[in-house]
Amino acid sequence: MKTKYYNRLLKFILFLFTLIILSPTFIGFLGVLFPAFGYFPALGGNYFSLNFFNDLFLIPGIKKSLLLSLFIGFFSTLLALFFSQLILLYIFNTKIFYYLKIIISPLVALPHITMAVGLLFLLSPSGFIVRALSPWLTGYDRPPDFYLIPDEFGLSLILGLVLKEIPFFLLTSIAALEQFPAKKLFNVGKSLQHSNFSTWCLIIFPNLYNKIRLVIFIVMAFTSSVIDMALVLSPSTPSTLSIRILQFYQSTETNSIFIASNLALVQVIIIIILMLTWKLIEMIIKHNYFFLFSIKFLPRKKYFLEKYFFSLGLFLIFLSILGIINSFFWGIGNNWYFPNVYPETYTLDHIISFFNENKVIILNSLSIALIVSILSIFIIIIWIESCDYLSINKPYLEFLIFIPLFIPQISLLIGLQTFLIKVGFQNYFFSLIFIEILYVIPYCLILLGPALRGINKDFLSIGASLGKTRIQRLFLIKIPLIVSTLLTSFAIGIIISLSLYTPVYFIGAGRITTLTVETLNLATSGLRQDLGVATIFQIIIPIFILLIVAYLNKKFTKWVF
Amino acid sequence: MKNIKSKRNSYKLFFNFFFLIFIYCNPIFALENESQSIENNIKINDNWKIILNKASGKTIFFHAWGGGKNINSYIKWASKEVMQRYNIKVNHVKISDTSNVVARILSEKTAGKHKNGAVDLIWINGENFSFMQKHKLLFKDNWIMNLPETNNMDFISNPSLLNDFGIPTNGMEMPWGVSQLNFYYDSKYLKYPPKSAIELKKYIINNKGRFTFPQPPDFVGTSFLKQVLIELIEDKSVLKSTYVKDRHEDLLTPLWTWLNDVTPFLWRKGINYPTNYMSLTQLVADREIDIGMAFNIAHASNAISEGRLPKTIRGYIHKKGTLANVHFLSIPYNSSKKAASQVFINFLISPEAQIKKQNKDIWGDPSVLSMNKMLPEWKNKFKNLSKGIATLSNEELQLKLEEPHPSWVKVIESKWIEKFGSSK
Structure with missing residues (x-):
């Protein structure tokens, strides 16, 4: 009887807890929904109307912005998925596969903005590639008047996103491959005289796809509404929808907040359209006829175009590494004029002065990331443990946690910001941490959830039979068993928090700045030296964290099963 | 047993250390001390x-x-x-x-x-x-x-x-502080920079892709548009009154024709613009463009001393003067x-x-x-203050143009965005 009440109370607390964690999502959504329909009494919108939807297409250049967002969201996801699978199928059976995780982890850890800056340094008319070829090959003694980046159709933004998402897809795919007997299936395919490519398409990928589908949708939602990368790589007359929303949000016109909210809602619709399109294509591909067709016509033995595509994929990864190296040179170079391939003089002044000026910002970024990551992991462990205790096993509950990743960041945050101003809540630090947790938890959960649930139950029953309580079992058995995953997800939490741009921009409201926001400020003001230095810091910090975690991992892992 | 204890202590020490660093260095927790210092040397x-x-x-x-x-x-x-x-x-x-x-x-x-x-x-x-x-x-x-x-x-x-x-x-x-719109160029490659809106137009058309301005509504970008308008408009005194759409819309036509003629010949064909005047500096340094502009009269000299612009950069302003504020x-x-x-x-x-x-x-x-x-x-x-190598003297900066009434700014900005900033 007593335990029943106790359980009920616990259930209630859990419910409340979930509600609090998810409240920003709902508030943010309502905060954008009402103004989108013209309702915001503080700014004179006293009744609901569809005016802003009707006037949508009167905004100059909005059609192109919408098309850009659709185009970029769809193709960057598709291409990144394609290339990641291509790289995987080629090295799946080789030794490199085991090292792949180590090679790509730093690339996953890089903030998006770093990748964008690297590309900018590389591909602009005054960038590294043109410099390397001038004037001996091209005859240019000054940068040519053509432009690759940013281009009119958003292709460079797609390139940047693809480069950034390939490692992410690789990492999630590797994790997914461990969940089914991929190696066996692969060998079966090969023994049936299929090439790597057709084995992958027909046998491995369908299995893999189900496991990474969620990730694909997250990536799609992110890429079609990305802000930080778009500010650097997208065309400016006009820009993508997310940038237009930002511009309206920043405008002094009184009704611009309505327009911004309205467009933010349109951004949500765009993501829904994208997902439906994806679903439609999925349905077509899943159809029997399509399957039979591809079995008949997919050349079994021929290597198709895969070799070319594979080299293209490797070239892309090479490109991103080259861009990053180039940023290093900008950070330590002085007097570097066209067409010199290397700077005339080298100096550490930029790094030292940048560090001195931005100590506070770096410290802020790190301390926020630490707090956010620790809290997120605490919340996840408590959540999973109490769900386990109450034997709640409902997958849709977990889905709730992923919701913030499906709603475009800008839509959610505009709504939240409006709400915070309305309420007059002043503690920027607290709000920022609260919001960041929302974005960090899902990524930590992807890693930590399966590990915590997948612990061999026998160990726990032995523990229980030895009279250990639930809490003792958690600390003495469960956590030591998953310590490596725990540390990894802790690192991921820090890295995600460090790379967040939009939440810091909106919720920090300039009072709290992080390195990523500062890098973007520098990127738009074109000070290459400082930008290079900021990039150096943004590369070094995540890698440093990964190294610390790798070291701790070695030190703390007692048992491996 | 002993070993474990010392280990524990070292963890404690470790965490305490980081906690203290965190508290002391973090501006969010900065302690405001109460000491009051009042300067007494002035009445x-x-x-x-x-x-x-x-x-x-x-x-x-x-x-x-x-x-x-x-x-x-x-x-x-x-x-x-x-x-x-x-x-x-x-x-x-x-x-x-x-x-x-x-x-x-x-x-x-x-x-x-x-x-x-x-x-x-x-x-x-x-x-x-x-x-x-x-x-x-x-x-x-x-x-x-x-x-x-x-x-x-x-x-x-x-x-x-x-x-x-x-x-x-x-x-x-x-x-x-005081600022005035000023231009700069590399004297090594360019002997006579264009010193009026009309000369500039010729220059842009003859040197395809070598001129641009920060994308309005950036402050300097909009100011450049105002500068061109003031140079082209016949009766400058109108600009001092509030903009009235019915009466003043036609007065902007010279600006739009100037821009219509020039835009296809701008850097990146006017499809992309730099964000602000700082990015112009980089473009001049790379020689992607020939002429930069700024409101701070010492900007070019500063960039030279920081190693971001070559030493051959010189400043100039237009013959009729430039916007000052x-x-x-x-x-x-x-x-x-x-x-x-x-x-x-x-x-x-x-x-x-x-x-x-x-x-x-x-x-x-x-x-x-x-x-x-x-x-x-x-x-x-x-x-006794000296001025930088690319900075103009007070005499050279004497010709100052007055800013138009603020009501013109919004009109110029939004019209530019409509005509040039969102089509294509």
Whole structure:
């Protein structure tokens, strides 16, 4: 009887807890929904109307912005998925596969903005590639008047996103491959005289796809509404929808907040359209006829175009590494004029002065990331443990946690910001941490959830039979068993928090700045030296964290099963 | 057993260490100490004494454009000084566009937040000021006259200190510095830069892809459009009155035809524009474009001394003169730390801070003080300041054009966005 009440109370607390964690999502959504329909009494919108939807297409250049967002969201996801699978199928059976995780982890850890800056340094008319070829090959003694980046159709933004998402897809795919007997299936395919490519398409990928589908949708939602990368790589007359929303949000016109909210809602619709399109294509591909067709016509033995595509994929990864190296040179170079391939003089002044000026910002970024990551992991462990205790096993509950990743960041945050101003809540630090947790938890959960649930139950029953309580079992058995995953997800939490741009921009409201926001400020003001230095810091910090975690991992892992 | 204990202790030590570092270094937890230091070497009237007392121990949020490295470090220096002298902590909130801040203050007002506003001090001029004045978002009239250092300014012979884009400031904003639109080019490659809107048009068409301006509504970009308009318009006096659509729409036609002719020949065919004047510097350094522009007259010289522009860069202005204006500091009506903001402003307009600001190696922004009103020792120091290699002399900068009425700015901006910033 007593335990029943106790359980009920616990259930209630859990419910409340979930509600609090998810409240920003709902508030943010309502905060954008009402103004989108013209309702915001503080700014004179006293009744609901569809005016802003009707006037949508009167905004100059909005059609192109919408098309850009659709185009970029769809193709960057598709291409990144394609290339990641291509790289995987080629090295799946080789030794490199085991090292792949180590090679790509730093690339996953890089903030998006770093990748964008690297590309900018590389591909602009005054960038590294043109410099390397001038004037001996091209005859240019000054940068040519053509432009690759940013281009009119958003292709460079797609390139940047693809480069950034390939490692992410690789990492999630590797994790997914461990969940089914991929190696066996692969060998079966090969023994049936299929090439790597057709084995992958027909046998491995369908299995893999189900496991990474969620990730694909997250990536799609992110890429079609990305802000930080778009500010650097997208065309400016006009820009993508997310940038237009930002511009309206920043405008002094009184009704611009309505327009911004309205467009933010349109951004949500765009993501829904994208997902439906994806679903439609999925349905077509899943159809029997399509399957039979591809079995008949997919050349079994021929290597198709895969070799070319594979080299293209490797070239892309090479490109991103080259861009990053180039940023290093900008950070330590002085007097570097066209067409010199290397700077005339080298100096550490930029790094030292940048560090001195931005100590506070770096410290802020790190301390926020630490707090956010620790809290997120605490919340996840408590959540999973109490769900386990109450034997709640409902997958849709977990889905709730992923919701913030499906709603475009800008839509959610505009709504939240409006709400915070309305309420007059002043503690920027607290709000920022609260919001960041929302974005960090899902990524930590992807890693930590399966590990915590997948612990061999026998160990726990032995523990229980030895009279250990639930809490003792958690600390003495469960956590030591998953310590490596725990540390990894802790690192991921820090890295995600460090790379967040939009939440810091909106919720920090300039009072709290992080390195990523500062890098973007520098990127738009074109000070290459400082930008290079900021990039150096943004590369070094995540890698440093990964190294610390790798070291701790070695030190703390007692048992491996 | 012993081993474990020592291990535990070392963990404890480790965490304590990081916790302490975290607490001490984190600005969020910064402890504000109570010591009060009052400068006694100048006579302070009672009012000012009260303000100084109120200001001590406060933290203010100074919202100022944060895109200039030299400007940021100047503000940092000034913040350090007022921390030492008056125990005021200044947080520089680095913004990219002042209109965002104005929008924020307005939304605070509409949400009924009349106290404890997010902004304590704002760097402002032109249409942002007139917007704030119109919506009554500023601290009271003539507060600037209460600050002791205002004595060093000559409002009678220099009326531009009390007029912002032709609008009387009513003493609601403090002059901070003077700026004038100026251009620069590399004298190694270009012998005769184009010195008027008409010459510039010819130059752009003959040198495809070698000229651009920051994308409006960037401050410098819009100012460039205004500059072209003033040079092309027949009757300049119209620009001083408020823009009326029915009466004045046609007057803008010369500007739009000029831009229509020029845009296809701009850098990247006018499909992309640089974000602000700092990115122009990089483009000139790379020789992607031939001519750069800035409002700070020492900008090119600064960039040369920082190793970002070659030493052959020189400055020039147009034959008919260029736009000149004063930039100001102002306090929002809903700031709760007005006293601290005033003390900081008072420091920023002191000869000591102004001479540092005018120094070409630091910022190079001309002072707003009057030579005749300063103490002789300061006068000499100001006279002995040297100017940078690409900076124009006062004589060369004599031809100054007045800013049009702020109402024109919004029209030019939104029309440009409609015609050139969103089609293609």
